[in-house]
Amino acid sequence: MGSRYGVKIRKLEDSVLKIKRAKHPCPKCGKVNVKRKAKGLWHCNSCNATFTGGTYAPVTQAGAATRKTVSGI
Numbered sequence: 001m002g003s004r005y006g007v008k009i010r011k012l013e014d015s016v017l018k019i020k021r022a023k024h025p026c027p028k029c030g031k032v033n034v035k036r037k038a039k040g041l042w043h044c045n046s047c048n049a050t051f052t053g054g055t056y057a058p059v060t061q062a063g064a065a066t067r068k069t070v071s072g073i
């Protein structure tokens, strides 16, 4: 039982690492060249913009939902 739980956690960490290492689209210039600089800190290698975001991805799901709500008004 314990090992099953362990596999699940490992898979979760795996996907988080992939997201962390992957490049993300830049909210400023739109290029997919944003990399994680530190926890919650992101840097775009195209326009040199540094911005804060989610810990594991520049835009959190909650943030996207908020943006949608705001633009819809």
Ligand SMILES: [Zn+2]
Binding pocket: 026, 027, 028, 029, 030, 031, 044, 045, 046, 047, 048, 049
């Ligand atoms: Zn950029």
